Amino acid sequence: MATVGLAPTPPSGSAIARPPRERTGSWPVIDRIAYGLCWAVGIGLCLIALAIVLFMFVKGIAYLRPSLLLESPAPSAIQSESGGFFDPIVGSLIVAAIGIAIAAPVGIALATWLSEYRRPTWLARTVESAIEMIAGVPSVVLAIFGLLIFSQRFLGFLSETDAGGAVSGKSFFAAGAVMSLLALPLVVGATREGLEQLSGRMREASYALGRTRSTTARRVLLPAIRPDIATGIALGMGRIIGDTAIITIVLGLTLTNEGVGRTPLISTLRGSGSTLTSYIYNNSPAGEGSAPQKAYAAAFVLLLIVLALNGLVTWLTGRGGQSEGGMLSRAFRLIPYMPDPSR
């Protein structure tokens, strides 16, 4: 009972009890097994994940030399003479640039149309389904389709034309164009999410001032969701840079980036070459493969690029206010909206 008249003093020392850790000893057996399994799987996943990352880093640092980044690959069976992978790096960047250059404006425009205009509705829904479908199509199928298109005669100016009139259809232009299909769903998804997160009040305010939808979109909405758009672009770039199938099929694989014709920039784009991914493939035992060390080094560089893009996405989502966990999934619009916990 309380002491009379004085302010009660808080207990201290051994009188205080902290909440005990959850003891699973009293749980039914099935629950205990499940608990143990979760821990086992969790620790296992940790180990595998760290093992993969550490392995790539160790091998990469072991084999990567600055000269590799600057030399072009040369045909030679001897490791020390086969050069570096400067051309593949440039190739990766070119393909990513072309892919994004096409996917970004088209994706933003489509997303804006889907979000702000949406008429007729059946068309909007069909376009949505089509984009979702593209996201699920294997890149090999996109590749063979792209090859088909670009080997048509009327597109011969985009790639090399044989003496016999056959269009090869394989060039940076072609590869970049097909890659844009890879990045498109990601850009559209991210932009749409961004637009949908915007408060309706922003739109109301703009319309109330007599501005049209296009002006509102152009001057108010899209600038407001710049981080989301950037996230979509970064995700798209990540997907483009990581793809090998399209490169192997649509970019005629030559060791160095060989141009076609005389015009300085266009010739490279019309020509064929390689990217980091095809370089890794070729140098592994699956390809011509006598240079696993070069493959490791190139893989390390590729990993660093992916890390950098990931870091960019994290930084952007930090500023943009979208939750990261939902970003990947929402980009494919398959997750239904979760119930609001603050209801």
Place this chain on the structure above:
Amino acid sequence: MDRHPLTPEPPRGRKRRWATARTDQRVELTLGALAVAALVLIGAMLVTVLIKAWPSFSHNGLSWFGPGGDIETQFRAMAQNKALPGHSILYFRAWPLIWATVLTTGSAVLIALLVSTLAAIFLTEFAPMRVRQVLDPVIRLLAGVPSVIYGLIGILVIAPYLDDHLIGTARRESVSYVVQLNGADVMTASLVLTVMILPIMVAITAGALASVPASWREGSLALGANRWRTIWRVSLRTARPAIVAATVLATARALGEAVMLAMLGGGRSFAPNLLDGLTALFEPVRPLAAAIFQNSEGLTIAPLGHTVYAIGAVLLVSAAMLSLAGWAAKQQFNRYGLRG
């Protein structure tokens, strides 16, 4: 509509800074046209692939999907334009490819589903804070690692290990009359495929588990359910739509994986014979996408091209059906209010 005299008139000419209703209409039309163009392009892709694929299907009929002979021989015959005795030049039996796809994709998705659910539960409920902080970026990184890197690790590390340690001479000899065994086989391919699709599934599932409203978890605990029961009966149930979506995504990725499976599946298109027992694990496979990848050189040769496009058509239709399945599952979950 009359304008208030004090509101500025939209400037004409080059100085125009905002649009009138008429420009808005034009913008809408342009954007709509763009949407239609995109749709047409995508539709054209579907149609062209199907048209190019049709000869192969029409010549083989439904037995296109069945077994009957060695795939490599069939491809070679088409490439050299010499029909196999007794068959047309378009003769093709895709069963080994289909079986390979079913085995690799099926096993990878099933294992990944189980593992990712448990791992996601571990990450959100049981893992200490610091472990979570380290693992989150690592998993996101792994989700973005290109498949060729997984293939590289597989072919340089895992396959030789398997070759040296797990495949004994006896095993090799037991099937040597049919196929050569090396480390690249269905087991390696499935394992690496599982590891490849795990990160995205874990990320999505963990995200969904973390957004289960605290009131439900508290309510469950207050009724006397222990933590595991709460997770199993409330959190997982709430996260079911996310898990289904993650599975659909992962299956799509696994189906479309060509490069890594080409590197790790082994040198030929073989249908592992389950009657071989455990040896079947070590037999080489070449799933559908990998087959397209390996035969992309010969696309200009007519019969080969038709066959490859036919394989592509099968993949396209599977992707479309997966999308549909995901959509249908989403409708199902709306019933119990698992939506906004």
Place this chain on the structure above:
Amino acid sequence: MDPLMPPPVRRIAVDRDPYIAPPRATGNGNSAPAAAVTTRLLAPRPVAANVRERMRIESVWLAYGDNWVVRDVSLPVRQGEVLSMIGASGSGKTTLLRSLNRLTEITAGAARSGQITLDGQDIHELEVNDLRRRVTMVFQQPNPFPMSIFDNVAYALSERPGRGGRRRRRSPQIERAVTEALHRAGLYDEVAGDLERSALRLSGGQQQRLCIARALAAEPEVLLLDEPCSALDPISTETIENLIVELRESVAIVIVTHNLQQAFRVADHVAFMHLGELVEYGTSGQVFDHPVKERTRAYISGAFG
């Protein structure tokens, strides 16, 4: 009034010892002839027949981190009566309520001292999930699970989780228990038509009664209610309050409420807490009509809170 004059300062006398009214055998506290603070519009309710002590709170201190939220509180919890804890925000009443079923342990950094017993056993020696089945809780915001009505009520019951699906076979015992719980919660007539409906489609008042049914399904010994009607309209509130009075015979009820009028209507015993300390405890007649402590009088007449 001169606008420049400062408003009158109110001083509330501080008196540290809680006043615990001596137990009376029968009747309410209307016997004292002193002037009543409140006038009752409703006739006082008869006390339940058998009143037995279920839980005892003894010298309990509760803290979050370094902050002692509940200071040296001692109270009995009896079956057959409704104990209402009233007080302003931050008085520690919700924390005290949550400590009764050890829900405070979920928060890291919670510390406690003192003893709480259930039927004579220290609750910290009982298995926690067992305890929570005997002492269940209904929260402020209705929180039905995203399952059917039946599955919600049967949640605490079935040992094996049921398969999701429309019609599945259930054991007759579970069906009986669910129907009975729904009857006790006064919800059965309204939902009997389709028990497979999603619980989230019910109205707010129905959801809260569903939560009460869910809490009653496992036949608990003590039912804790944390401001159960604060999110509901007056009609639902009235339904639930009548429910509470009906239930007190079979279950010991502790209700925390912000709403003095509700405590007025529902409670048999009232504990007034302020800033973590128990200021006054007595029958509702004593506390509302003739509060002993100055602070209680101030709170009840609306001087603060």
